[in-house]
Amino acid sequence: MSTTDPDSGYMIRDGKTEGFFYLDHRTVDGKYKFITDVYVTPGNIHDSFPYLERLDRQISRFGFQVEEVALDAGYLTMPILQLLKKQDIFSVIAHRSFRPKKSLFFKWQFKYILEKYTYLCPPKHELSYKTTNRFGFREYKSDPKVCKNCPFLSKYTHSKTFTKTITRHVWEGAKE
Template sequence: MTRESITDPDSGFLMRDHKPRGFFYLDHRTVDAKYNIITDTYITPANVHDSVPYLDRLRAQTRTFGFCVEAVALDAGYATGHIAKTLNKEKIFAVVGYRRFKGGNVKVPKRKFSYVDTLDVYACPMGCKLSYVTTDRQGYRQYKSRPEDCQGCPLRGDCFSAKADRRTITRHVWEEEKEKLKANKRTATGKRLYKSRSWTVERSFADAKERHGYRYARGRGHTCVQEQAYMTATAQNIKKITTLEKKRA
C-alpha cells in the first residue's frame, strides 16, 4: 500500500528510524569538500531511497561543470552494489558509511561465517561448508549448509529456527565491489575523507535548517520545493564565496 497526501501528492511518506513520520521531501545535496560549496541540490519525495538519484546527479554535475571527480564520501544509504560497482569502474575513490541493520540472527550473525573466494563457499563457525544453491531476482546468491551437518551441531538452536533444517547465507553478486569501498574507509585517506562529511555536507544542512528556514517547505508541489532548495543553496553559496574572498584579500 502506498500512502498519498491529499494536500501535496508530490510528497512521500517517510518511514525511517529516528526520523519523524509523515509526508516530506528529501534534499540530495552534493558539497565540495575543499570550500564547502554546494554543487548540486536535488529534491525527491521522502519515500525515494537515497541511492536512486545518486549516479544520475553525479553524471549531471560532471557533464554540466566538467568536474573531474577523484573521491567521494557517502552516507550509509548509498552503500549499494550498483553504486559501488560504478564508482570502482570509473576509478573514483569512494568511502561509504556502515549501517548495522536490525533483526537477523543475533547469537550467530553472518559476520561469523567466512567466505572462501577460491571455493565459492561459506565456512560456518564450526567449520562446516555452506555451498552455493541459487541466485534470486534481487541478485543475491544463496549459500546453504547440509542438514546432516547441522543436525548434531551444538550451535544448532541459536543458528536458525526450529522449523528450518539448515542455515542460509546470502551474498550479493557485487559484494566484492562493496568490500572495496569498505577497504577504502579503513585507510588513512578514507578515514580523513569520511570525517570531512561532518563539517561539509552535514554542516551545510545544519546551516540551512537553522539560518534559512529549511526545516519546512514554503510551498506545495515538487516544483516549489525544488525552487526553495535552489534559492537556499544560492544564499549559502554567496555567503561561503564572500567569506572565502575576504580571507584571500
C-alpha cells in the first residue's frame, strides 16, 4: 500500500513500469468516436473487472441499444463472454495465443465432442470428464493405460503418470 496515496494500486504488467498507479477505462461510441464514459480504478484492478458494470451504465444512462462491441484481449474473460451472449450482443475480442510447452500439441488439436462431453486426441482416444474445479473449469483426462503405449505420448504430455489433462470452462460455449 502506498504511504503517500493509499487509493492507488500497485501495478505489475509486462512491458510497463512497475509501481503505484491509477487506470482509466474509457468507453467510446463506435459511430461518432465520442468518449461516453470514463471510470478510474487503482492500478492493480484488472481491465475486465469494471467492464460489465460500465456497459450496463451505458445502456441505462443513454438508452443505447448495444448490438456489438469490440474489445482488446484483456476483456476475453468467461463472465464477459457469457453476459454478451446472454444479451445477444455481437462481440469481437482480440485473443492472446498461449503456447503449450515446447513440442506439445495445442489444445485446438484435441476435438471437443459436445454430445458426449469428451475430447478426442489426434489418434481419436477419448479424454473423459473427471471434475469441475472451483474456478469453473471442467477437467478432462486421458486414460493412462492407453497413453502409456501411444507412439505420440511425448507430443501430449510430459506427465510421469502418462495422463493428459485438458480444461474447458463451463461457459466455453459463449467463447466459441
